Amino acid sequence: MSAEPDHTTDVIPEWKREEVESIGSLIDDYQSVGIVNIAGIPSKQLQAMRRDLHGSAELRVSRNTLIERAIANSDRGFDELSDLVAGQVGIIATDDNPFGLYKKLEDSKTPAPINAGEVTPNDIVIPEGDTGIDPGPFVGELQQVGANARIDGGSIKVLEDSHVLDEGDEVSQQLSGVLSELGIEPKEVGLDLRGVYSEGVFFEPDELAIDVEEYRADVQSAVAAGRNLSINAGHPTAQTADALVSKASNEARSLGLFAAIESPAIADDLVAKADAQLRALAAVIDDEEALPEELRGVEPAPSTESDSSSDSDDASDDDASADAEDDTDDDDEEDGAEGLGAMFG
Numbered sequence: 001m002s003a004e005p006d007h008t009t010d011v012i013p014e015w016k017r018e019e020v021e022s023i024g025s026l027i028d029d030y031q032s033v034g035i036v037n038i039a040g041i042p043s044k045q046l047q048a049m050r051r052d053l054h055g056s057a058e059l060r061v062s063r064n065t066l067i068e069r070a071i072a073n074s075d076r077g078f079d080e081l082s083d084l085v086a087g088q089v090g091i092i093a094t095d096d097n098p099f100g101l102y103k104k105l106e107d108s109k110t111p112a113p114i115n116a117g118e119v120t121p122n123d124i125v126i127p128e129g130d131t132g133i134d135p136g137p138f139v140g141e142l143q144q145v146g147a148n149a150r151i152d153g154g155s156i157k158v159l160e161d162s163h164v165l166d167e168g169d170e171v172s173q174q175l176s177g178v179l180s181e182l183g184i185e186p187k188e189v190g191l192d193l194r195g196v197y198s199e200g201v202f203f204e205p206d207e208l209a210i211d212v213e214e215y216r217a218d219v220q221s222a223v224a225a226g227r228n229l230s231i232n233a234g235h236p237t238a239q240t241a242d243a244l245v246s247k248a249s250n251e252a253r254s255l256g257l258f259a260a261i262e263s264p265a266i267a268d269d270l271v272a273k274a275d276a277q278l279r280a281l282a283a284v285i286d287d288e289e290a291l292p293e294e295l296r297g298v299e300p301a302p303s304t305e306s307d308s309s310s311d312s313d314d315a316s317d318d319d320a321s322a323d324a325e326d327d328t329d330d331d332d333e334e335d336g337a338e339g340l341g342a343m344f345g
Contacts, residue, residue: 019062023070023091026060027078030093032101034196035067035081039088040118041189045110049191052108057094057101059191067091080202084194092191098198102208109190113180116173124165124179124186131156131182138181145175 027033038046038061050059064085071082094101114120126147131138135151142149147162165175179186196203230240231247256266257273282295 016066019066020070020073023060023062023067024073026058026091026093027070027074027076030058031095032098032196032198033076033078033081033091033093034098034101035084035194036090036092036105037087037192037194038090041191045189049108053092053104056096056104057092059090059092061090064089076197077200078197081195081197089194090191092193092196098196098203099208099210099212101196102193102205103212105191105193106209109188111185112187112189113185114171114176114187116171116176118171118187120165120167120169120171121187122167123163124171124175124184126158126162126164126178126182126184128158128160128162131158133181138178141174141178145172145178147178 036059041049046061053059067089068082068085070091071078071085092101096104114124126142126145131142131149133156135154135156139149139151139156142156142158146164148159149156149162150159151157165171193205193208195205196208227240227243229235230237231243234244236244253266253269255261256263257269260270262270278295282291285291288296
């Protein structure tokens with residue numbers, strides 16, 4: 001009697017189907033979807049992070065195979081996210097923009113002790129100062145890990161900032177114990193964003209790690225430069241119309257003073273200019289007998305605003321631009337800040 005081949009049927013448990021559908025809903029319902037690394041985060045701390053994100057983002061931890069299947073089933077084209085599903089990860093979704101999400105996750109990180117066998121994410125330095133620990137074997141442990149320490153005044157002191165481990169090196173059992181005794185927490189614990197999709201664009205972490213204040217200053221500088229270009233080129237816009245009118249008014253006034261055009265608007269300035277010129281002329285005439293009595297011994301009149309404006313047409317352009325800029329700088333900064341707030345969350 002010949003043996004018949006075994007027939008097996010792969011049956012996907014119902015709970016797995018429901019989990020994939022639940023993750024799929026998470027992917028489809030939010031604007032931004034990313035993958036975060038959760039390795040090394042204690043369960044209690046992870047739950048606290050989940051609570052802190054409530055209302056702004058949703059964190060879902062599941063089996064990697066189920067996360068990958070949910071991503072593959074989605075029609076939003078998040079294929080690059082599947083490449084990030086490795087190790088201990090979770091999927092995070094939010095209606096916030098990627099920059100705001102990244103900043104929120106970075107701000108939520110907290111210092112934590114480092115264990116033996118872990119790779120340090122940065123250089124470890126034991127700072128100079130009094131450790132507050134009574135004299136004993138601990139001074140030898142400090143010296144063995146590379147710290148410049150000795151007993152002084154009834155306690156153990158570190159005499160200078162001591163670099164004891166380079167970034168990327170493995171932490172020894174002895175160094176881990178020393179750091180724990182000193183209360184030094186050289187690493188940060190939190191959700192590390194590996195990548196995020198938002199509105200069809202994939203962002204890596206280094207693209208999101210920007211200095212918001214520096215970016216804000218760059219935007220404000222660009223706005224000011226564009227506005228000055230518009231004014232100096234005589235190109236009217238809703239933002240520069242008032243400034244252009246003010247600039248034109250100043251230029252017209254300067255022209256009227258220079259050409260001595262009689263106008264009620266500049267009559268007082270014309271009289272002041274003529275008086276200044278007369279006094280200057282009288283001051284250089286040596287023969288006082290040739291001068292009317294009221295002009296004898298007079299000093300030249302101080303320069304007036306009208307004189308300076310008529311003597312330097314080029315300066316008037318810069319002054320007008322500066323005056324106009326003062327009028328609307330506050331509006332520009334408020335608009336810029338409002339836009340950046342929306343961008344970075």
